[in-house]
Amino acid sequence: MMPTFNNKTVFITGGSRGIGKAIALNFAKNGANVVINYCSNIDAAEQVVRDIESTGSKALAVKGDISSKESVQKMRDMALAVFDTIDILVNNAGINKDNSFLEMTEDEWDRVIAINLKGPFLCSQVFGRLMVDQGRGKIINISAVTGVQARLGAPNYCTSKAGLNMLTKCTAIELAPTVQVNGIGVGFIESTLVREVFSQEQLDAVNEATPLRRMGTKDEIAELVMYLASSGSNFMTGQTIALDGGKILT
Ligand SMILES: NC(=O)c1ccc[n+]([C@@H]2O[C@H](COP(=O)([O-])OP(=O)(O)OC[C@H]3O[C@@H](n4cnc5c(N)ncnc54)[C@H](OP(=O)(O)O)[C@@H]3O)[C@@H](O)[C@H]2O)c1
Numbered sequence: 001m002m003p004t005f006n007n008k009t010v011f012i013t014g015g016s017r018g019i020g021k022a023i024a025l026n027f028a029k030n031g032a033n034v035v036i037n038y039c040s041n042i043d044a045a046e047q048v049v050r051d052i053e054s055t056g057s058k059a060l061a062v063k064g065d066i067s068s069k070e071s072v073q074k075m076r077d078m079a080l081a082v083f084d085t086i087d088i089l090v091n092n093a094g095i096n097k098d099n100s101f102l103e104m105t106e107d108e109w110d111r112v113i114a115i116n117l118k119g120p121f122l123c124s125q126v127f128g129r130l131m132v133d134q135g136r137g138k139i140i141n142i143s144a145v146t147g148v149q150a151r152l153g154a155p156n157y158c159t160s161k162a163g164l165n166m167l168t169k170c171t172a173i174e175l176a177p178t179v180q181v182n183g184i185g186v187g188f189i190e191s192t193l194v195r196e197v198f199s200q201e202q203l204d205a206v207n208e209a210t211p212l213r214r215m216g217t218k219d220e221i222a223e224l225v226m227y228l229a230s231s232g233s234n235f236m237t238g239q240t241i242a243l244d245g246g247k248i249l250t
Helices: 018-029 042-053 069-082 106-134 155-175 192-197 200-208 218-229
Strands: 009-012 033-038 059-063 088-091 137-144 179-186 240-243
Touching: 009 018, 009 069, 018 033, 018 042, 018 088, 018 218, 033 042, 033 069, 042 059, 059 069, 069 106, 088 106, 088 218, 106 137, 106 155, 106 179, 137 155, 137 218, 155 179, 179 218, 218 240
Parallel strands: 009 033, 009 088, 033 059, 088 137, 137 179, 179 240
Antiparallel strands: none
8 A cells, every 4th residue: 555645744855857756746646745956947846846736735846956065954944944844855866977987077076976975965964863853754865776786987976876875874874763764776767867878779788688678667766765755664774775677686
């Protein structure tokens, strides 16, 4: 049975597009108040707010850069001005700036590490403190299978996700027993990001090498997030679950 999140508030970084948007809409359908963070595209964020409100749930969009502590604290304050508390944090925002190792610029390295790794650190610290003080909470980190399986041309991205997997473990033991922290090792997902980075030929080869012979969908990630945010997963912490059609096994 699908869990309900009535009277719960979820904060989703990068909730204005892609996987974050699917997660936001799924929480809304299941009764949660939803705060979405975005960085630059206000039109996309406002559309998600309208989509959430059309389900009968409450929504708020907050602009901010998760790689800045001041910005994360401001977003927390904006969220708490509307909702009593934050029960669930989904660290979803992430970027790619692919380049081969020898050609990678300092900026390509720094930006990806700042958003994909420092961002979840800052958000988990700021919202984790709130959760510890309120005596409960769930944090879900959207990682990637490339956090354990290296991909050519993405040393910054793979390293950021490997770091995120360890951050999941470290925050899990630091915030226990009050807050459970888990992650999802996302594989290839039918998405704009994947279409930008890979050619159709490359994606066909990936599907061929995937036991379940296809890419995943954003909704499949959103469903697993629901489980990790629900009381059904209360005895699980520090885990990053691969959701990749079995690709990591081959
Ligand atoms: N797509 C895949 O196949 C795939 C595979 C494995 C893992 N993942 C992971 O899944 C997550 C979501 O990926 P996606 O493909 O859905 O991404 P996406 O469509 O590119 O969306 C990225 C989101 O992050 C926001 N964002 C970017 N920089 C930010 C910053 N500095 N501060 C706050 N928000 C920021 C964007 O807001 P604006 O639009 O306003 O800038 C947007 O809402 C990422 O962590 C990614 O690494 C994706």
